[in-house]
Amino acid sequence: MKEISAILKSFEKAEKKGKKTALATVVHVEGSSYRRPGARMLITEDGELTGAISGGCLEGDALRKALSAIVQQQNKLVTYDTTDEDDAKLGIQLGCNGVVHILFEPIVTDQIFNPIRLLQELANSNEDSVMVTLFSLDQLQQPGTSLLYRNGLSRTALTAALQSDLVVAAEAALQNKSSDFRTFQYDDQAVTGFIEFIPAPLELVIAGAGNDVQPLVDITSVLGWHTTVVDGRASHATAQRFVKADRVLVAKPDEVLKKTGTGEHTFFVLMTHNYNYDLALLKQLIIQNCAYIGVLGPKKKLQRMLDELSSDGVVPDEKQLALIHGPVGLDIGAETAEEIAVSIVAEINTVLRRRSGTSLKDKEYGIHSSLSG
Structure with a gap:
């Protein structure tokens, strides 16, 4: 994005x-x-x-x-x-x-659904979307970027019949969360449709405003992730300390979700270095529909948190436990704040892209996921 x-x-x-x-x-x-x-x-x-x-x-x-x-x-x-x-x-x-x-x-520009106009509408949306681009490897006619589809709404100048066929393919791409190629009839010729699944922008919420959060925000800014920093300390959670963050909030644990919201594209990292703050926020996040919960610190810290939550009657099931990543990050031997930030971002990206995080040299097949017509 x-x-x-x-x-x-x-x-x-x-x-x-x-x-x-x-x-x-x-x-x-x-x-x-x-x-x-x-x-x-x-x-x-x-x-x-x-x-x-x-x-x-x-x-x-x-x-x-x-x-x-x-x-x-x-x-x-x-x-x-x-x-x-x-x-x-x-x-x-x-x-x-x-x-x-x-x-x-x-x-x-005077074409109402030119490619840039469709990309503008895509960028203004916080939902998963599908862009359909029609082309032909054999014919001179190249229809081009033709349709944007999301949440039952299509934006296109195509005929009703062709639009209907493309919407069926787009809905399948949304359901499967993956791109595909299909063949369609356009002006009595067969054309290929690149059915491109484009996920909603990633929302990252970092609970913590310590110095170790600053390099993490620097990296996520480069990646274009929408990043929110939240902390209970007004002295630490300031825009001056986190100039590259999209939002900086001061909030108690029970106020965080009200200010940030949650959803399937929202990733949380708990790194306040305040055990009680992280515990209170984790208790709320477990029952939310978020994509990822990273907890900074040793494994015994997370286990202690889960034990305390269990004593309070909050026992996460297997699906909920799978969302919790503690210690947060990939094992790259990180020591410094900058290295830890790289480790965290790398793990989030593996979850986002549904990858394993293993070395590319160990892959049996190509670097990229297969996508061919």
Whole structure:
């Protein structure tokens, strides 16, 4: 979502200056590639690039293709084949081993559902969403970014019949929380639909405003996570101490959830270094529908907390226990506050992406999850 937000900011600046723009989207990949389907980049007519569609090797050629799309005011699908060992043939020195298909769409602002408009609506939502991009590997016609769907609402200029088919696919993607490819009929031709599942933005609540929280907020800011810092100490929970946090709150344990809310996209980390504060908040969180509860400190501390909660009649079931991560973080040998912050962020990302957190060299298959048409 951070990349999309950056693209939208750049588009707003370009529009104010009267610059023409195009959106490049990776829509299909065969084999290895630095970026996967859904990666985006905004290109202005004077060569400003925001976002990324590769590790930097495609961007130069992509600028030329984008300018062509802008001049012709026509969507274009460009294929980069990196399976040929003769890199000089492409002239872009990719160094990967795959085929990457990138769709270039000139942004026409008077089209009510142009790609940027759909991305704007997506960014304004705090719900899981699905973006559908239609393209063809065989035909000249490239419909492009065509539909945004969330919570029973679709935004599109497509015909009712095609919209109905796309909504069925979008609902399945929302249910499965995963992206997919489907084939549809568009103007009597078969086109591929990239059904892209885009989760709601991550909400991170850090209970604690000590010095060790500062590097954690610095990292989550870089990642674009919406971060709230909350503590009972007004002297510690200040905007001056946490300039990169989205919100800084002063609250007692029984006030925290009223001010922050909970939900399936909300992650909590308890690191106040105040046992009673963390215990009181954990007691409330156990029965909430949140995604993750990290508890800083040794395992015996968490066990003591669970024992006390059990004595109070609060006994978490297996599902609730699975949400609690204590000691918080991955085992990377962290010692300093900065290293601990990396450890915590890494673990949250494994939960968010449904990964194991193991070394990539031990993976039997590719780095990325498989997604092919």
